[in-house]
Amino acid sequence: MSRFRILLRQIWTIARRDFVATVFTPTFLIFLLAPVVMGSFGAIGGLGANAASKGAEAKTRIMAIVDPARSADVAAIDQRLRRLYRQSEEAPPMLETVAPAADPAAQARALFDDTRVDVVAVLYGPLTTPHLLYTPTSLRSADYLALLAEDVVRADRSGIAPLSTPTRTVIPRTAPSLRGASASAFFAVFGLFFLTLLLAGQVVSGVAEERGNKVIEVLAAAVPLESVFFGKLLGTFGVAVLFLLFWGTLISQASMLMPPNFAAGLAGLTPALGLPVFTALFFAYFTMAYMLLGAVFLGVGAQAASVREIQLLSLPITLIQVAMFGLGAVAVSKPDSWLSTFAAIFPLSSPYYMAGRAAQSDSLGIHLLALLWQALWVAIFIAVGVRAFRRGVLQSGSGTFRWKRRRAAHNAVDTTVS
Structure with missing residues (x-):
């Protein structure tokens, strides 16, 4: 079996282990129904505010x-x-x-x-x-x-009687409107922010918990740390996909129960690339946003040794997500500015902005480049997190990358032979 196949098998084993350990637990139902709890609190607050507002308006x-x-x-x-x-x-x-x-x-x-x-x-x-x-x-x-x-x-x-009698005719649009594209762009940015805020944070608690009970050190002794980190990232991403499939199915079936005004508002969301292509790109950028933030949170969470440290880390993590949402939202409103260029290049904000751009522009080539660019930074963040964990937690030498260690060993062998 080749080294690459062994690496994939190790990653799959870690991912399957984390996925099963998360999904097949009673607490996963609480996580799966978290939007119901959040929506209930929001609905109660909204109904109270609406009642107070209507009472004042009356x-x-x-x-x-x-x-x-x-x-x-x-x-x-x-x-x-x-x-x-x-x-x-x-x-x-x-x-x-x-x-x-x-x-x-x-x-x-x-x-x-x-x-x-x-x-x-x-x-x-x-x-x-x-x-x-x-x-x-x-x-x-x-x-x-x-x-x-x-x-x-x-x-x-x-005279009070009307002086003209208009004839009204509704003209359906055959091409996406600028207003619909802009609304779709903001919806895409907000959707990515909401989903990553809700789902990506579980990466931190998972790796920190396993660090506290020494499980991650046992895994590191059995397989390379790169496989452990990437496998855990894929495992939690599988949980996120299951969450999306569950709620996506419910929402698609409940669409017939939506009020007419709400359904008409959704119909006004007209992405420039068309709904099927835009949906595929939205999921691709959600994947990249989750992987990028998850890789960062994985490296940060690996440094936490207790629940208290995780709680202290939750605030800067949330601030990072809010900042990326703000940057992406402002950038899609100014698509030809230097800010949009920066948002497209900066790895953490790139998925947000590019998802919005998919709603505003019908160009496909730039999205392939953006996805490759973001995938490169996922690998970089994982490598940096592995090095920090190896050096700061496992204390196994300087934490240099494997190719550097192989080169140093090769130079030592050459020196001995000569």
Whole structure:
């Protein structure tokens, strides 16, 4: 059996061992259902915030002090203007009209002191020259009242009935839109960030735990450390793929239960390369992002000797992931800048940016180069982690790479022979 086949067999053995040790445990179910717990907390918080927001919105008002004979015209124009706002858009607060008192200016100021409702803007005076009062954060509501007064005056001169009857025709797009491509790019960057944040951290705890109980030293005595590190990385990646398959299957089957607005929003995500190619590239860049971060975390976690040290390492690890997400998100918004070039070259941010680029550009050649570049850095990170572990933990000499040790041994033999 060749040395390469022996190396592959060793890597496969370590990967299978870690995969089985992780998956065939009761705690794996907790890990698999972690998004349910996270989603539940998010849903509870979102429902609470939504209820509080809607409760405040229900009591928010904009007021118009107009003659009772004009209140019907003002209400009709208000209803016409509100047709421009969709449910997903923030419409102005509810309008109420009140009859003017002896002093409309004082009446308008007194409305802000009403404890039953939250008045944010008031219009009073002639509609041709209205006066507007508003709170510091309600300029938009004041602008709406000004537009309302303008349209009422225009309706007086031309009539309230519409002067034109439009014919609307929906034109489906045959090519991806710039907006859809940009949304797909951000979705890709955020998706990689979320998945690596959720899945890549398990590499640290696994290697640190085995270092603490001396298992990794036993493995290092049986097979080369390079095989141990790469095998453990592949084993945890297999767990991540199983996680993706489980949730991907559930989400694909639950797509029919999605609200129409949500389904329409997903349909607006139109990557430039097409959905099948983009999906394949997204998985490829997820693989590289996981391998790169996993290789770094593997080397860092191998230096931790206790759970306390792992907890101390979790903060900088999370900060690295957030920084890479921020760099990738900004870079995809500026595709022709020096920042995008840096994000494509820097190994830890390269998968994030290139996944976003796959949604914005239909060029395929650059993705092959990017994947090869990232695979090279995976090997470099593993080699550096092995050297640091051999030198700092096993304390087996200087930790030089194997080819350097072979060259030194060869030189020693030549010197002896001569």
